[in-house]
Amino acid sequence: MIIELKKVVKTFSRNQASFTAIKGAELTIDKGEFVSIIGKSGSGKSTLLNMMTGIDHPTSGEVYILDTNLGQMRRSELSKWRGLHIGIVFQFFQLLPGLTLLENVMLPMDFCRCYLRKERREKAYQLLSRVGLEMQANQYPSEISGGQQQRAAIARALANNPPIIVADEPTGSLDEKTAASVLGLFKELVAEGKTVVIVTHDLSIASQAGKKIRVVDGEVKVDNRVDRSELHSMEERLEPYA
Numbered sequence: 001m002i003i004e005l006k007k008v009v010k011t012f013s014r015n016q017a018s019f020t021a022i023k024g025a026e027l028t029i030d031k032g033e034f035v036s037i038i039g040k041s042g043s044g045k046s047t048l049l050n051m052m053t054g055i056d057h058p059t060s061g062e063v064y065i066l067d068t069n070l071g072q073m074r075r076s077e078l079s080k081w082r083g084l085h086i087g088i089v090f091q092f093f094q095l096l097p098g099l100t101l102l103e104n105v106m107l108p109m110d111f112c113r114c115y116l117r118k119e120r121r122e123k124a125y126q127l128l129s130r131v132g133l134e135m136q137a138n139q140y141p142s143e144i145s146g147g148q149q150q151r152a153a154i155a156r157a158l159a160n161n162p163p164i165i166v167a168d169e170p171t172g173s174l175d176e177k178t179a180a181s182v183l184g185l186f187k188e189l190v191a192e193g194k195t196v197v198i199v200t201h202d203l204s205i206a207s208q209a210g211k212k213i214r215v216v217d218g219e220v221k222v223d224n225r226v227d228r229s230e231l232h233s234m235e236e237r238l239e240p241y242a
């Protein structure tokens with residue numbers, strides 16, 4: 001098991017009232033699993049992801065990643081630990097506009113200092129070429145398409161070779177064809193043994209995950225009952241992009 005949540009509760013204060021966004025989540029994810037998280041807007045998906053990455057702490061309960069209890073780490077320790085163990089991909093890529101793609105991919109390596117300085121550039125090139133962007137390495141994010149930016153963001157998430165990749169709506173701002181190619185990249189990573197967790201509104205993407213998690217009003221349920229018929233028609237739709 002690579003990720004474990006035990007009785008995780010997250011409560012926010014709102015206008016002097018409290019609101020429980022995650023209600024006692026119990027969850028285990030194994031190494032090499034491809035996991036999707038679905039749920040309506042406001043159901044608690046991003047909050048759950050933030051608990052799973054240590055970006056935010058639960059109000060109560062425990063989160064273990066690779067046998068490390070995140071609640072026992074100091075914030076400063078945690079951000080370095082996260083940089084080494086979890087690669088994060090966002091809907092709107094969040095590449096730094098003033099840096100080239102190569103420099104963007106080098107950033108997490110610079111932050112964690114896990115490779116020698118001279119190795120970082122070479123590794124960043126390798127990662128960009130892995131996602132098909134070697135020719136764009138010296139371009140700026142504004143000079144390339146959304147799909148290319150997301151590929152660069154995935155290369156950046158892979159910079160420190162983390163065992164876990166977490167993505168919040170990674171295809172939400174991409175067209176269907178580009179989304180399918182980004183999904184293909186995630187599948188390759190799973191085939192290589194990485195654990196990939198994706199929050200998505202897209203049922204066709206969710207249905208392809210080995211473990212499907214549904215969040216309903218803060219209740220977290222493992223839900224592998226995507227109908228076969230539903231799945232079949234989705235596969236048909238995706239076939240042209242396979």
Ligand SMILES: Nc1ncnc2c1ncn2[C@@H]1O[C@H](COP(=O)(O)OP(=O)(O)OP(=O)(O)O)[C@@H](O)[C@H]1O
Pocket residue numbers: 012013014019021039040041042043044045046047048
């Ligand atoms: N920092 C916060 N303070 C107060 N309430 C919050 C905070 N963060 C999230 N919430 C509330 O918790 C609930 C869950 O939010 P969350 O962003 O996790 O939902 P979501 O399922 O990711 O939604 P979406 O699909 O729209 O991104 C929402 O009602 C939201 O308003």
